[in-house]
Amino acid sequence: MTTLLAEPGADNLWASMPGWGIVADLTPxxxxxxxxxxxxxxxxxxxxxxxxxxxxxxxxxxxxxxxxxxxxxxxxxxxxxxxxxxxxxYSDVVNLQSATSAITNQLSTLMSTDVDVAGFIERMRAAAPAGTTFTSVALTFNAAAGATSAGTVGGTAPAIGTLSLSGVSRRMVDVASYVTALQGLAGVVNVIPSTNSATKSGGRATWSITAQLTDKLYTHRFKAAATNTGNAGGGH
CATH class of the missing domain: 1.20.5 (Single alpha-helices involved in coiled-coils or other helix-helix interfaces)
Known part of the structure; x- marks a missing residue:
């Protein structure tokens, strides 16, 4: 007769050796x-x-x-x-530019009422009818031209002076034509023929005209020069 014995397992080992499966960390x-x-x-x-x-x-x-x-x-x-x-x-150049600019500004203030008289007379001559000759031309400017004390023309334009003309034209109708032409010039207002007469022989007309001048005659050329000088100086 044969007898089979089972291998002892973990359970059998624990049963045969109690405490064998206990693990303890004994590190201090x-x-x-x-x-x-x-x-x-x-x-x-x-x-x-x-x-x-x-x-x-x-x-x-x-x-x-x-x-x-x-x-x-x-x-x-x-x-x-x-x-x-x-x-x-370039310090001397800079100083010269500054001095020039200052002088130009002072000149602009001083010449703020500058009028090109020669140019104005030339425009009056150009506006005259053919055959007209001048016997006298008188321009009178106010001492305070452009200022409030100088008065105004028409309540708006500052009056700066007066114009007196006398001359001889070929016909009386030329006088009326010239009055209209003068009225069309910038800075000339209230053009009035004060006297006029015509000769019997040849019909030539002798006349005198008065007018008022306004600030539109100012050239402002020195103001423009001062502005240009200031812009040029600012570029340095």
């Missing part, structure tokens, strides 16, 4: 704490080394930036010194 707490402390120290040392490395890198970067800024400052100072030296060469 001091040793565990020491190991944890060593790991923590390594981590702290690594973190400190990283911080030191970052600080060193930041210092090197800042030093390079400072050096670059100092180089730029030195270059700018050299350029500024060079430009100042070049500018000193």
């Amino acid at each position: 707490p001091e040793l565990v704490a020491a190991r944890s402390l060593r790991v923590l120290r390594k981590q702290l040392a690594a973190a400190l080394a990283l911080v030191v490395l970052l600080c060193a890198a930041g210092y090197v970067w800042a030093a390079r930036q400072t050096s670059a800024a100092e180089d730029q400052l030195a270059a700018s100072q050299v350029t500024t010194a060079r430009l100042n030296a070049e500018n000193a060469k």
Whole structure:
């Protein structure tokens, strides 16, 4: 007769040897704490080394930036010194331009009531009918021309003076034509034929005309010169 014996399993082992499966960590707490402390120290040392490395890198970067800024400052100072030296060469020109500008501005103020008399007389001659000759031409300007005290013409245009003309034309109708022509000239208003007469022989007309002058006769050429001088000076 054959008898089969089962291999002893884990249950049988536990049954035959009680306490065999119990596991206990008998490492002393001091040793565990020491190991944890060593790991923590390594981590702290690594973190400190990283911080030191970052600080060193930041210092090197800042030093390079400072050096670059100092180089730029030195270059700018050299350029500024060079430009100042070049500018000193033209100081006389700049002073002359300033003096010229000041004189031109003063001249503009002084000559604000400038009138081109020769040009105005030439326009009067050009407007005269053919065959007209002048016997006298008188222009009288107010002492305060253009100012409020000088009065106005028509309540708007400042009156600056008066015009008196006398002459001889071929026909009486030419006098009326000339009055109309004078009325059309800029700065001439209230044109009035004060006297006129015609000779029996040949029909020639002798006349006298008066008119008022307004500020439209001002040339403003010195004001334009002052403006141009100011713009030219501002470009330097």
